[in-house]
Amino acid sequence: MKTIRNRLLLLLAGVFLSLTINAQTGVICGNVSDAKLNEPLIGASVVISGTTTGVVTDLDGNFRIENVTPGTYAVSVSYVSYQTQVIPSVKVVARQEAVVNVKLSDADLQLQNVVVVAQRKLGTEMAVLNTVRNSLPVMNGISSQQIAKTQDSDAAEVLRRIPGITIIDDRFIVVRGLAQRYNSVWLNNATTPSSETDSRAFSFDVLPSSLIDNMMVYKSPSPELPADFAGGFVRVMTKNIPDGNSYSFQYQAGFNTNASFKTFKLTNRLGADFFGFGAGGRMLPGNAPAHLNDVSPETAAAFTKQINQRWGVKTFTALPEQKLSFTMNRSFNMGDMRIGNVTSVNYSTGYDYYEMENNRYQSYDMVNNTSRYDNHYFDEAYKNTTKLGALFNWSLLAGNSKYEFRNFFNQRGTSSLIQREGTDYYSDLDVRYWESLYTGRTTYSGQLSGEHRFAEDVNKLDWTVGYSYANYNEPDRKDVYSKRNPDGSAMPYRVDEAKRYYQELNDNGFSAGTNYEHKLKVNDLFSPVIYGGLYGEYKTRDFEARRFGYNMLGNGYDRNADWEYSHLFTSANMGADKIYLIENTNKSDSYTSDNFLGAGYVSARLNYGEKLNANVGVRVEYYNLKLDGYEPDGVKPVNLDQSTTDLFPSVNVSYNFNEKHQLRLAYGRSVNRAEFREIVPYVYYDFERFANISGNAQLKNAYANNLDIRYEFYPSAGETVSLGGFYKGFNDPIEQTYHEAGSGVQYTFMNADRSEALGLELDVKKQLDFIGLKDLSFVFNGAIIHSKVYFEEGSFERNRPMQGQSPYLINTGLFYQNDNNGLSASVLFNRIGKRIETVGIPKQNPNDDIPDVYEMPRNSLDLSFSKKIGKMVEIKGGVKDLLNAKITYNQFLDITDPAGNTQTVNQLIRSYRPGVTLNVGVSVKF
Structure with a gap:
């Protein structure tokens, strides 16, 4: 025992001495x-x-x-x-x-056969800062080094740290206050498919933060960038160049105050659910009738028994979130070539629970001066999400050439159960809605690329070919509607209607592109660079859905239920004279679509010494969109074949006053095209909003003119202060609106006449050692934005902000970093101003308006820390969303009474608290 004690004392003394020497x-x-x-x-x-x-x-x-x-x-x-x-x-x-x-300076030596086999990395803060500084388009970025200082678990959370960016629904980005549909996303060097069935958006939560090398957000158009963006063009680069040979394991547990160790409810699950592949076991069997109404009731009843499964609700205790990852970096030489490989596998599963008030309103009661509910509900939502991902990237450096083969795969499975209870004032009934849903999302992106430099770096050629795949599968969604008269008695709820729903979407994308660069040297002051390139992509989508309802006939079974329906939907109750499925599917529940984009550009980077640089060029894009579907009645076909060819000029200029001060000016024209789902008239029911969503085949492309000015100051290495302003003018902007449809509400997409947005952005990264706070840095990025949508004179529409636009954005924080002690910590704060989630419908009498729905401001505060123990082990922990502020959506109705007095009425649409999450984890690298 004494020997062990002495050894421990000696070890502690050595550690202390080492830290002291380093300090x-x-x-x-x-x-x-x-x-x-x-x-x-x-x-x-x-x-x-x-x-x-x-x-x-x-x-x-x-x-x-x-x-x-x-x-x-x-x-x-x-x-x-x-x-x-x-x-x-x-x-x-x-x-x-x-x-x-x-x-x-050049030594003017004549040397031959000198080759440096290396390639530029962008995974460090300094590298990203230098890239932003030397870029002519206005841009911002974040590196894997900075990501490691936070507890951000996926790309969506990482993007919140970039100036001018906020997140919707924990996975979609808003750039400069513009909704997700105004952004374009590339993974590495190729486009990504939309991962959503009802919106144009890439779901960033499928990409773990540990796989990101850097993320760049371009905010001004440039000829080499796709023209289809008005908010931002986001390029996410995954890790590909290993620093050496290493292995790392990470484990993290997350404790959510709403869910962890609390009683949880989900319908019976499959073993494949634990890996995110549960959709396959819930799909319709291969021998399902082509249409159930074409067979006899007896055959329909037999089929109903065949797929009668997972009605029972399992109650259990929710475990904390679990995250596991393994990464292998390998690098070796083969003759004059250097080969690198990054392989990573990650897995996570976790539970979420919230209680939400969920309302909709009738016209305002002017007589009693009060709001009147149309629906007044309370939801209990249970959700389990599992993600399984893999990265398999190769790089090969051979002389003046570089080759890369990148592969990214993610499988995401979500099982959810929602119990809704309240009053339907339109029908004057107490109601209960119950939904059991499993969704599966599969995303794959693969690319093969090369880069070749010739004539001592005078010429450069790069090329990329890529393939992407996205699958969204929603098999066997079950919806049950129960009701009772609101007479105050304890009478039970009676099942009035039950539905089952199946849908599957498959997107395939093929892309190819090449870029050429040629450097010229006229004299010491003028060294222009000429650029040119071609790009093409082809996307296809196949969508199919089937809708079923239950025919409930005769007697002999109990239709009263209290959140448990397994006693009603049993095999004993299935029969042609009792309960069996009927089909409501028509031709509008399926559609196919494809598009082709062909683009080319030429540009020149012009300079005058080191002071003045400009990138001037033009991009041409040919776009063809085809759609084959049907109107909601399933009778009238919808066949679209639209083609456009557009020119997109742009100019990006920077002036360097000296090494620390720089001014940028930029102009560019861009386009915002409608996505597949936004034009197809297929109708989908959104349970959370209890409303239908439909496309609009009459949508037009939106075009934007973009202006930017930005001043940048670089006090010292790793520090920056920038202040910028921007203006965007839109023709035919596309927005999501909603209107009354019978007893419910329907959402769709519409073109407004024109709109504009202008704003100011401030970005600050500063070390605080100048005030005696060593190892501490301050980060702030914020924006003030004003936007307005204009309508033709005489229209019922009234000028308002653009959908999804926030009047202000704030991201700020403090970072502590002591490399000698291996200790880091951060405090991060985020807030956004209120923004329109969904555009309402104005009426001739403003008192009867269906008001816009606003997402209200909320404060978010995150804490994190990490401590390295030796060279191999690192402990991480943190608190996410410490304030647990409510997520709230409101309507604001301006009322004028007969006497001419006005007031603004605030009506609550949805509200809930997401809970606080405490994370603790460990990583081992060797």
């Missing part, structure tokens, strides 16, 4: 670049003169020499074919960084 040293760091071209130099040698201590610059030209004893040193910087530079009197102070930025 008494400093760092020499900085960047090495070409003096003329201002491009990073890869592999430059940086050595403390008179010693063997040194490093080589990374793929962004950055270097970092750690554990330097305080003092004054000379630093030598050298690179093949460049003049060596010696920087004298570099002062190193304990626990501080001595920043040295060096520009090397």
Whole structure:
């Protein structure tokens, strides 16, 4: 025992001594670049003169020499074919960084057969900052290094940290206050399919944050970028270049105050649910009749028995969220070639629960000066989500060529149960709605690409071919409607109607593109670069749905129920004279669609010395959209074949006052095209909104003119302050609206006449050591945005903000980072202004308006910390959404009484609290 105690004391003393020594040293760091071209130099040698201590610059030209004893040193910087530079009197102070930025000049040497086999990385904060700084289009980004400092688990959460971006429904992005449909998303170098059946959007929650190398958001058009965006073009790059050979394991548990260790309810599950593949076991059998109404009641009853499953509700205790991941990095040489592989597998499963008030209103009661409910409901929602993902990326570097093969796969399965209870005032009934639903989403993206440099980097050619697949499967959704008269008695609810629903969507996407770059050198002040490229993509969609209801005939079975229906839908009650399925499917429940996009561009990067740079060019796009479907009645066919060819000019200019100050100006024209689902007249019932959603075959493309101006200040390495303004003018903007349809509500998509948006953005990243707070940095990004939609004079419509646009956005936080102690922590705050979720319908009498539905502001506060233990182990923890503020949707109705007095009435539509989540995890890397 004494020996063990002595060894522990000796170990603790060694750890303490190591930390003390590290705390008494400093760092020499900085960047090495070409003096003329201002491009990073890869592999430059940086050595403390008179010693063997040194490093080589990374793929962004950055270097970092750690554990330097305080003092004054000379630093030598050298690179093949460049003049060596010696920087004298570099002062190193304990626990501080001595920043040295060096520009090397050409030595005018005639060298041949010198090849540096490397490629640029964008996974560090400095690399992303340099990319943003050197880019001519207005853009922002975030690196994997910065992502690691937060507890963000997926790409949606990561995107909240980028200036001007907010998230809807925990998975869709809003850029500069514009709804998700105004954005375009690429995964690596190819487009992504829409992962939603009822909106144009990519679901970012399918991409784990641990797989992201960097995320870039372009905010101004440029010829090499797709023209179909007005809010932002988002490019997500997955990890592909390993730093070396390593393995890492991660485990994390998340405790949600609403769900973890609480009583939970779900219908009976399948074993495949635990891996996200439960949709396959719930699909209709292969021998299902083509249409159930074409067979006899006896055959329909037999089929009803065959698929009569999972009506029982299982009650259990919800476990905390579990997340597991494994990553392998491999890098090796094969002759003159360098090969790298990143393989990652991740798994997560977790439970969510919330209680939500859910309302809809009739016209305002002017006599009694009060709102009148149309529906007044309370929902209990239970949800279990499982994700299984994999990344399998290869890279090959051979001389002046680089090849990459990227593969991303994600499977997401969600089982949910919603119990809704309240009063339907339209029918004057107490009602209960019950929905059991399983959804499966499959996403795959694969790309093969190459990059080739010729004539000592004068010419560059790159190419990409890609394939993407998205499947959305919603098998065997069960909806049950029960009612009773609201007479105050304890009479039971009686099942009045039951439905089952099956749908499946398959998207396939094929893409190919190539870009060419040629550098010219006229003189020392003028070195233009010419660009050109081609891009093509072809997407197909197949959608099929089947709807069933239950015929409930005769007697001999009990239709009274209290949230449990297994006693009603038993095999004993199935028969041609009792209960059997009838089909309500018609031709409008299926459609096929495809589109083709062909694009080409030419542009030139022009400069005057190092001060003035401009990218001027034009992009041409040919777009063809085809759709074959039917009107909701299933009788009248809908066949579309639309083609457009458009030119999209753009200009991006930057002026460098000096190394720290820069001004940008940008103009570009862009387009916003309708997505498949937005034009097809297929009608889908949304249970949460208790409303139908339909497309509009008359939608037109929306076009936008975009203007940007931004001033950027770079105080020191890793720091930035930028202030920008923007203006966007739209013709025929596309928005989601809703209107009354019989006893319910129907959502659809419409073109407004025109709209505009203008705003200011501020982005700050600053170390706080200048006020004595070492290792602490401050981050702030915010935006103030004004938008307005205009309508023709004489229309009932009244000018209002654009759908999805927030008047302000705030993301701010403090980061603590002490590399010597391996300790980091952060406090992050987010808030958005109220924004229109759904556009209402104005009436001739404003008192009768169906008001817009607004998502109201809420404060979100996240805390996180991590501690490295030795070189292999890291402990992470945090609190997500500490404030647990309500998520609320309201309507605001402006009322004028007969006397001319006005008031604004606030009507609650939906409201719930998501709960606080506490995370704790461990990662091991070796």
